[in-house]
Amino acid sequence: MGTLPRPVPWLAAGENFPPLEEAWGHHDPAPGLLAAGAALDVPTLIQAYSQGIFPWFSLGQPPLWWSPDPRMVLQTRHFKLHRSLRKTLTHFQAEPTCEVRFDSAFERVINACASKPRVGQPGTWIVPDMVQAYTALHKAGQAHSVETWVDGELAGGLYCVNLGRMVFGESMFAHQTDASKIALSALVAFCRAQGVAMIDCQQNTQHLASLGASEISRAEFVAHLNRNVGKTAPDWEFKPVYWKQLLSTGTPDLP
Numbered sequence: 001m002g003t004l005p006r007p008v009p010w011l012a013a014g015e016n017f018p019p020l021e022e023a024w025g026h027h028d029p030a031p032g033l034l035a036a037g038a039a040l041d042v043p044t045l046i047q048a049y050s051q052g053i054f055p056w057f058s059l060g061q062p063p064l065w066w067s068p069d070p071r072m073v074l075q076t077r078h079f080k081l082h083r084s085l086r087k088t089l090t091h092f093q094a095e096p097t098c099e100v101r102f103d104s105a106f107e108r109v110i111n112a113c114a115s116k117p118r119v120g121q122p123g124t125w126i127v128p129d130m131v132q133a134y135t136a137l138h139k140a141g142q143a144h145s146v147e148t149w150v151d152g153e154l155a156g157g158l159y160c161v162n163l164g165r166m167v168f169g170e171s172m173f174a175h176q177t178d179a180s181k182i183a184l185s186a187l188v189a190f191c192r193a194q195g196v197a198m199i200d201c202q203q204n205t206q207h208l209a210s211l212g213a214s215e216i217s218r219a220e221f222v223a224h225l226n227r228n229v230g231k232t233a234p235d236w237e238f239k240p241v242y243w244k245q246l247l248s249t250g251t252p253d254l255p
Helices: 042-050 083-094 106-114 128-139 179-193 206-210 218-228 241-249
Strands: 033-037 064-066 071-075 098-102 143-150 153-163 166-174 198-202 214-216
Touching (some): 042 128, 042 153, 106 128, 106 143, 128 143, 153 179, 179 198, 179 241, 198 218
Antiparallel strands (some): 098 143, 153 166
């Protein structure tokens, strides 16, 4: 019989998280799992994100808190602007009936993300408690939606968390082709303009890797986090000039 991994600490509401080094490792059943319990309130979420921890759990489970090593991140300067996406963005930004909005429909965005299970999973990790928690975080000014609007309709988008000059991507959805990629491109353009060098992607996926995301060690991620989380947060307003900057200074065209 194999050796069982050490127990996961159970946190009471308001209790501090354990050191990140206590998270389960590669040989444990759930690499990166750090703790369970605690509260999904605004102070706990801010404490978690500021330390490199995020919640991720399924319906029927208690809140589970994670800090994986390595960590998937998108260095905004490494964003891959593929030729087809460049063409899409060029058309989008020139079309008067298309626009990017920030925070005009946060609850619609997070609920749309929640309604689309991840590939290979029977349900969504954005359970009702998570929707409620991040909506509260949005009302506190530290969760934001990036929205793709076409002909007055919400075509796609994403939501994220922002602390200082650090952005943590959460989930995306699309009702129209490339609408989520347009939202991500807008977030990258915004981050570049505002001096945000890194977008946390949490988990490694092929889709994110194709857009330039890569893994770094948890220690490197936390060091970057500590340098940036205490800085003044940017004003969440998207300006059309950001498109021009992205299209003129993006990575070289890729197939």
